[in-house]
Amino acid sequence: xxxxxxxxxxDGWKFILLRHETVLLLVLAxxxxxxxSIGPRFxxxxxxxxxxxxxxxxxxxxxxxxxxxxxxxxxLSVGSLLGLCAILFGKLWRDAGLPIPLAMACTLGIGAVAxxxxxxxITWLQLPPLIVTLGSYSLFRGLAEAITRGVDTFxxxxxxxxxxxQERLLGVPAQAPxxxxxxxxxxxxxxxxxxxxxxxxxGFAPDGARYAGIPVERRVALVYVLAGVVxxxxxxxxxxxxxxxxxxxxxxxELFAITAVVLGGTSIFGGTGSVHGTxxxxxxxxxxxxxxxxxxxxxxxxxxxxxxLLIFALGSSALAKLLATLRARRQTxxxxxxxxxxx
Amino acid sequence: MKKLLAxxxxxxxxVATGCNKSSDSPASISRLSGGGKKxxxxxxxxxxxxxxxxxxxxxxxxxxxxxxxDLVFDGPTDPDPAKQxxxxxxxxxxxxxxxxxxxxxxxGISTALRKxxxxxxxxxxxxxxxxxxARSFFVNQATPEGIGDTLMDEAARLCGNDGEFAVITASLTxxxxxxxxxxxxxxxxxxxxxxKMVALRPCDDLKDKAQSEATALLSANPNLKxxxxxxxxxxxxxxxxxxxxxxxxxxxxxxxxxxxENRRYVKExxxxxxxxxxxKDLGYLTVQAAVALAKGELKAGVKTFKAGALxxxxxxxxxxxxxxxxxxxxxxxxxxxx
Numbered sequence: 001x002x003x004x005x006x007x008x009x010x011d012g013w014k015f016i017l018l019r020h021e022t023v024l025l026l027v028l029a030x031x032x033x034x035x036x037s038i039g040p041r042f043x044x045x046x047x048x049x050x051x052x053x054x055x056x057x058x059x060x061x062x063x064x065x066x067x068x069x070x071x072x073x074x075x076l077s078v079g080s081l082l083g084l085c086a087i088l089f090g091k092l093w094r095d096a097g098l099p100i101p102l103a104m105a106c107t108l109g110i111g112a113v114a115x116x117x118x119x120x121x122i123t124w125l126q127l128p129p130l131i132v133t134l135g136s137y138s139l140f141r142g143l144a145e146a147i148t149r150g151v152d153t154f155x156x157x158x159x160x161x162x163x164x165x166q167e168r169l170l171g172v173p174a175q176a177p178x179x180x181x182x183x184x185x186x187x188x189x190x191x192x193x194x195x196x197x198x199x200x201x202x203g204f205a206p207d208g209a210r211y212a213g214i215p216v217e218r219r220v221a222l223v224y225v226l227a228g229v230v231x232x233x234x235x236x237x238x239x240x241x242x243x244x245x246x247x248x249x250x251x252x253x254e255l256f257a258i259t260a261v262v263l264g265g266t267s268i269f270g271g272t273g274s275v276h277g278t279x280x281x282x283x284x285x286x287x288x289x290x291x292x293x294x295x296x297x298x299x300x301x302x303x304x305x306x307x308x309l310l311i312f313a314l315g316s317s318a319l320a321k322l323l324a325t326l327r328a329r330r331q332t333x334x335x336x337x338x339x340x341x342x343x
Numbered sequence: 344m345k346k347l348l349a350x351x352x353x354x355x356x357x358v359a360t361g362c363n364k365s366s367d368s369p370a371s372i373s374r375l376s377g378g379g380k381k382x383x384x385x386x387x388x389x390x391x392x393x394x395x396x397x398x399x400x401x402x403x404x405x406x407x408x409x410x411x412x413d414l415v416f417d418g419p420t421d422p423d424p425a426k427q428x429x430x431x432x433x434x435x436x437x438x439x440x441x442x443x444x445x446x447x448x449x450x451g452i453s454t455a456l457r458k459x460x461x462x463x464x465x466x467x468x469x470x471x472x473x474x475x476x477a478r479s480f481f482v483n484q485a486t487p488e489g490i491g492d493t494l495m496d497e498a499a500r501l502c503g504n505d506g507e508f509a510v511i512t513a514s515l516t517x518x519x520x521x522x523x524x525x526x527x528x529x530x531x532x533x534x535x536x537x538x539k540m541v542a543l544r545p546c547d548d549l550k551d552k553a554q555s556e557a558t559a560l561l562s563a564n565p566n567l568k569x570x571x572x573x574x575x576x577x578x579x580x581x582x583x584x585x586x587x588x589x590x591x592x593x594x595x596x597x598x599x600x601x602x603x604e605n606r607r608y609v610k611e612x613x614x615x616x617x618x619x620x621x622x623k624d625l626g627y628l629t630v631q632a633a634v635a636l637a638k639g640e641l642k643a644g645v646k647t648f649k650a651g652a653l654x655x656x657x658x659x660x661x662x663x664x665x666x667x668x669x670x671x672x673x674x675x676x677x678x679x680x681x
Contacts, residue, residue: 242424
């Protein structure tokens with residue numbers, strides 16, 4: 001799924017071992033077995049479902065952040081947009097009297113418009129995504145606070161709606177199938193379509209991509225609008241999980257999402273990365289913060305260990321690549337020079 | 344494709360080994376604490392770094408040691424309003440015996456607390472309540488009547504039962520403040536008819552606004568003997584105004600607030616008394632009540648409850664009331680660090 005496929009069959013296994021995703025998978029497996037060995041309830045199905053429920057919203061944001069970062073962009077506004085969509089969803093249902101499904105659909109529409117605003121400023125005015133979304137980060141949160149004047153809280157949603165966030169359907173948390181569908185959709189988009197290839201091309205060299213005939217502006221606009229829609233979906237799920245919508249919903253989620261994407265091996269400069277890497281990133285953070293509770297460790301440690309995890313995972317795969325390059329270079333050096341250098 | 348295969352095998356392995364434990368569901372209680380009847384009490388603050396709750400925890404630790412129970416203290420460390428729910432859900436899975444929570448989001452947390460009760464975990468709230476159907480009891484730190492009476496009694500004592508005073512509140516619409524205000528007025532009318540309230544001013548919960556309001560009150564009412572601030576930022580605000588006007592000692596300051604925010608003014612003699620409850624006692628009482636709830640001694644209809652070293656407490660409906668607020672002054676304020 002990356003840009004450098006192995007050249008011969010014999011390189012295959014070494015290549016797999018060196019991949020960032022493999023390192024991350026090992027880390028995840030280690031976390032799982034470690035917490036399972038000390039926390040008697042850690043490995044239960046109930047707890048697994050707790051982890052899923054608690055990470056769906058951040059997971060959705062991380063999924064949709066992946067194509068954005070692949071294009072060399074960033075979206076700092078997704079957490080604020082989650083808050084704005086949550087309270088607008090509440091307003092549409094409670095004050096405008098719309099039925100829940102219609103309110104949901106409108107909320108997704110609002111998310112698309114908000115994402116469209118980011119897209120417009122980035123592609124049309126050619127402003128840097130960091131600046132644009134830093135602005136909308138404040139704008140969306142500010143709007144949410146202004147609309148509710150910081151105090152209005154939407155609650156008493158019908159139980160049939162709360163099922164989406166709190167109950168199980170067919171034995172799994174109700175939001176899990178939604179997450180899986182979105183995950184598969186974005187995986188296919190990034191890894192199995194020409195769109196996905198164009199995201200990477202744009203991330204590597206936007207001008208090159210433009211000369212190659214890729215409609216850069218349209219593709220970039222697409223990923224930000226998609227982020228808006230998915231952030232709105234996350235807002236609806238969040239509201240169902242908590243049973244309330246308030247202007248502070250999703251505070252700080254943008255950074256959790258970006259952390260998961262970067263931990264998953266996507267380059268912050270764009271061009272390389274994968275959706276399954278992001279999923280592994282989300283999972284290792286979720287397992288870590290949940291596992292610490294079962295290990296009876298204070299919650300503050302979670303932030304610290306996430307940092308250590310990030311540095312370890314990124315550092316070790318960078319180191320592995322460096323060693324491989326060094327070895328490859330040494331093998332190609334003629335023998336007489338090599339003997340001089342290393343007596 | 345090989346790496347994908349490896350990925351799926353690995354993930355499958357992890358899930359398979361994890362899930363084979365799913366048969367033992369959370370019904371059974373207190374297995375975590377290693378056999379016997381050692382209860383696990385989970386105590387949640389509104390936020391973990393808050394000095395108020397750290398002080399609650401000291402009392403809670405003392406009660407847990409006395410009663411020989413495990414105390415888990417955890418709460419949000421960031422402003423994410425979903426965190427309290429996540430921690431509660433983790434506790435449900437952990438299978439704690441009792442959850443005692445100070446609720447940041449009344450409605451939001453109630454859904455998680457109801458779920459805990461469905462799973463057989465006992466739930467009580469302290470400091471700030473959840474929806475009544477989401478918990479068995481609320482450990483109430485102070486009734487509006489207790490707060491109003493204590494403030495008025497202290498004001499009358501300092502003024503010698505005679506003279507003018509003014510009140511600074513957060514806003515004229517805040518429900519809890521209006522309730523306190525009502526009890527202050529009732530106490531004044533019945534016990535201190537010579538005391539006269541000359542003004543009631545809002546400060547929007549801002550210290551600098553409280554200071555400018557207090558300055559205006561001081562110049563408009565030359566006979567003013569006392570300023571009563573009933574929201575916490577207003578107490579140091581009023582004290583600063585009195586100090587800057589050079590009226591230290593001639594105009595007294597009292598109010599509802601944290602000892603730490605007012606220590607300086609109390610020591611300088613600007614503020615006479617700060618009124619709050621003993622947060623350590625609140626933590627102690629909460630854990631005592633939690634254990635009694637776990638043992639089944641505390642249940643609906645019980646009228647009194649004995650909480651270790653603190654003695655008997657009355658129960659009004661489903662409220663366990665900590666009692667009269669405590670008065671912090673020059674003599675005792677150094678013993679408190681919240």
